[in-house]
Amino acid sequence: MIIWRETSGATFLKQGQFIISTDPAVAPADLEVEDLLEQGPEVEFREIRVAEQLHAQRVDMVLARQLPEFSRNYLQQLIEAGLVRIAGKPVRKPALRVHAGDSVAVELRPTPQTQAFKPEMIPLEVVYEDGDVLVVNKPAGLVVHPAPGNWSGTLLNGILGRDPAAALLPRAGIVHRLDKDTSGLMVVARSRLAMDRLIQAIAAREVRRQYLAIGHRRWTGRESLLVDAAIGRDPRNRLRMAVVDVRQHAGKTASTEIRLIENAETCCLVECSLQTGRTHQIRVHMASIGHPLVGDGLYGGVPLGGLRRQALHAYRLGFTHPVDAAELIFTAVVPADMDAAFAALGLRYNSRSD
Numbered sequence: 001m002i003i004w005r006e007t008s009g010a011t012f013l014k015q016g017q018f019i020i021s022t023d024p025a026v027a028p029a030d031l032e033v034e035d036l037l038e039q040g041p042e043v044e045f046r047e048i049r050v051a052e053q054l055h056a057q058r059v060d061m062v063l064a065r066q067l068p069e070f071s072r073n074y075l076q077q078l079i080e081a082g083l084v085r086i087a088g089k090p091v092r093k094p095a096l097r098v099h100a101g102d103s104v105a106v107e108l109r110p111t112p113q114t115q116a117f118k119p120e121m122i123p124l125e126v127v128y129e130d131g132d133v134l135v136v137n138k139p140a141g142l143v144v145h146p147a148p149g150n151w152s153g154t155l156l157n158g159i160l161g162r163d164p165a166a167a168l169l170p171r172a173g174i175v176h177r178l179d180k181d182t183s184g185l186m187v188v189a190r191s192r193l194a195m196d197r198l199i200q201a202i203a204a205r206e207v208r209r210q211y212l213a214i215g216h217r218r219w220t221g222r223e224s225l226l227v228d229a230a231i232g233r234d235p236r237n238r239l240r241m242a243v244v245d246v247r248q249h250a251g252k253t254a255s256t257e258i259r260l261i262e263n264a265e266t267c268c269l270v271e272c273s274l275q276t277g278r279t280h281q282i283r284v285h286m287a288s289i290g291h292p293l294v295g296d297g298l299y300g301g302v303p304l305g306g307l308r309r310q311a312l313h314a315y316r317l318g319f320t321h322p323v324d325a326a327e328l329i330f331t332a333v334v335p336a337d338m339d340a341a342f343a344a345l346g347l348r349y350n351s352r353s354d
Contacts, residue, residue, distance in 0.1 A: 043109055044107075048067065054098070060079060060095070117157075136188065137183075210271055210315060211272045211313060212334060216301060225258045232250045240299070256272055256274060261349055267345055269342075305340070
């Protein structure tokens with residue numbers, strides 16, 4: 001069975017209860033010590049006795065071993081903030097060695113990342129929903145997961161507000177991401193079985209993700225192209241990703257299938273199909289072949305046609321349902337800003353008729 005769905009109206013969320021996350025994956029390295037000193041309602045005290053097998057080990061390592069529900073990074077920040085004490089005296093150096101039998105008192109305070117996993121009333125456009133999966137059409141400007149600079153107002157917060165049971169799943173069931181300024185379709189798991197199987201399907205390249213992108217300059221040469229080039233941190237600018245030679249720099253294999261849809265005088269409209277899912281993959285690969293995305297200032301693009309964010313929209317998503325094995329295919333029409341850019345740039349494509 002194949003089910004087709006096109007985007008519908010927005011669904012509004014209900015406010016839920018405050019949730020603290022101790023997931024190590026959400027503890028960033030650049031957390032500020034001052035954040036830990038803010039007094040809040042969620043303060044907890046723990047006291048541990050250093051085990052014999054941990055004698056003469058670093059205090060941060062001991063805490064990480066004996067308080068495994070917290071990340072080592074978070075515990076190091078507590079130490080540096082003076083919130084860890086041995087024999088009543090504050091410890092400020094994570095490398096301090098402790099002795100078997102020492103009593104270590106820890107004052108656990110909320111930080112931006114521990115307060116990030118909370119439900120919020122955020123409107124989400126729900127394309128499809130059942131007991132195991134949720135498909136949403138993410139607008140440009142919505143961050144997917146809490147991170148430095150965006151500890152609230154994210155898709156994750158909206159999912160938790162819409163369904164409190166999502167708090168029982170890692171990352172509230174989010175199995176893949178879109179950049180903040182990329183619009184389009186995402187699938188989110190609503191059960192642990194679905195989450196595990198969706199992650200496996202993405203790793204096996206069985207989830208089909210197709211994007212519409214506007215690149216600078218007219219397309220020349222063959223109408224379809226497979227860009228198979230590893231991606232890693234740009235060695236000259238750590239805020240960017242880049243195509244890298246893995247013999248010289250750390251990187252991961254990345255493959256994008258690109259097909260020309262239409263040429264205009266100053267740009268081209270292409271369909272990009274992901275074979276892998278690396279950070280900024282389409283943006284990096286398009287720039288690497290001389291067609292940076294319109295509006296993508298990080299990778300050499302500039303605003304055109306009134307579009308001031310990267311011209312990238314995840315318009316088609318297909319996958320096998322992780323539980324009942326139905327074949328699901330969803331499409332999402334381009335948002336208003338990108339549609340207006342089409343008209344301004346002389347592109348006649350209409351995703352409603354695709």
